[in-house]
Amino acid sequence: MTPSYLAFRALSxxxxxxxxxxxxxxxxxxxxxxxxxxxxxxxxxxxFTFMMLLAHRRGLRHGDDQALLLARRWSKVAAVLFAVGAVSGTVLTFELGVLWPGLMGRYGAAFGFPFAIEGLFFFLEAIFMAIYIYGWDRLPPWPHFWTGAVVTLASVGGTASVVAANGWMNQPGGIVLRAGRIVDVAPAKVFFNGAFWWETVHMLLAAYIVAGFTVAGVYASGMLKGRRDPYHRLGFLIPFTTAAIAMPLQFVVGDFIAREVFEKEPAKFAALELLPTTGDHVAETLGGILVDGQVRYGIPLPNVGSVLAGFTPSTRIKGTDAIPPAVRPDEGVVNVVHLAFDIMVGTATLLLLLSAWFAWLWWRRRTVPAGRWFLRCATVAGLVALVCLESGWVVTEVGRQPWTVVGLLLTRDAVTTTGDLWPFLGAALAIYAGVAIGAGYALRAMHRRWRAEGDAAVSVPYGPPPAPSPAPSATGGDGA
Incomplete structure (x- = not known):
């Protein structure tokens, strides 16, 4: 082992x-x-591209210039974020081969299939994104709208493809092995594996929640500063309503997923519940950590864990002691997964309460909520949603450890065994920092330009040009 590796583990x-x-x-x-x-x-x-289409459709159906202006500006933001995503996604693709040759070498024939499908969706998305951006003022209104619809559908397909690969790692299937090597692949069973449908729906709903609350927060911040014009109200209403509708649906899906994990991924479920020993009448532990096999500092809710898993206190739940020692997740993994799960559920609950608050205010007044406390909460909701998203991915990825492909390939057997990877990590950090800074600069420049233009003094697509400025009088006076 390298000295840097030993030093890091000693310090940690x-x-x-x-x-x-x-x-x-x-x-x-x-x-x-x-x-x-x-x-x-x-x-x-x-x-975000879906919300862009909602604004675009409203503008075309109702002749709403502010909605068209939103769609046009959002399309430019989407293009910048798409470019950043293309760079970061490309790096991830290379990392799979460079860092994890054991995975690609043994199971690339199956694991690589969803990524091949994702590549097709990516190219489709890129082509129609370019057509959509170029089409403002150049294409007829509705044909232009439908080019944007292709962008949204392709992005959904690409996301589903990546989730299919992740789901296959959690519940592998569709392959025939001989001496540990793949000899036959059923592509449809690889793609539509046991975890595909619920993981895909969960991820798509999370996307609408995160994008909705984040974009709405930008306009909520502007409304707090006194910009209550139709442009800002609409810019807030479209994304926030989208996220508020998705939020309760996500709780239903999440509850279903928890039972799926209970039945098919017992090691991950034991980590979620912070459960070292198998038993029934299991409590739901809020907070807490495992220390030498004992739960410390948590708040137990008696019987709740068993009731949530099987609807009855007598439901028996496997603890980490039921996992063979050679592949049992250590206490560090269990603590990280449990903490991430608590953060995910806690932040999601806050967003659900905010969505309910919004629904109640809308039901009472039928207008965009304008209270300062509500807008303050809406401003930070995007950050809360991002924390929830990251926590969910920690649960999914760390919860699978020590496996890369559950039951087939341990993570330590998937990693490369050549070279020193610390410089490679430093280079990746530098690349991502440069991309993030560049994207931030571009978005900031667009924001400043749009603020200087104003929200109503610029031309909108498919509409009349802005009124010309009054010509000066022949005498140079004010014409009076």
């Missing part, structure tokens, strides 16, 4: 397990960082 309090290759830690850190960066961009490719 982790045991220097001799069975782990020295490349495992930097590979996992890099994959966690790049995936965590990229997942933030996914909602804007999937859901």
């Amino acid at each position: 309090g982790l045991p220097a397990a001799a069975a782990e290759p020295s490349q495992l830690l930097p590979a996992r850190v890099q994959m966690a960082f790049t995936l965590g960066f990229h997942i933030v961009l996914v909602p804007f490719g999937v859901a």
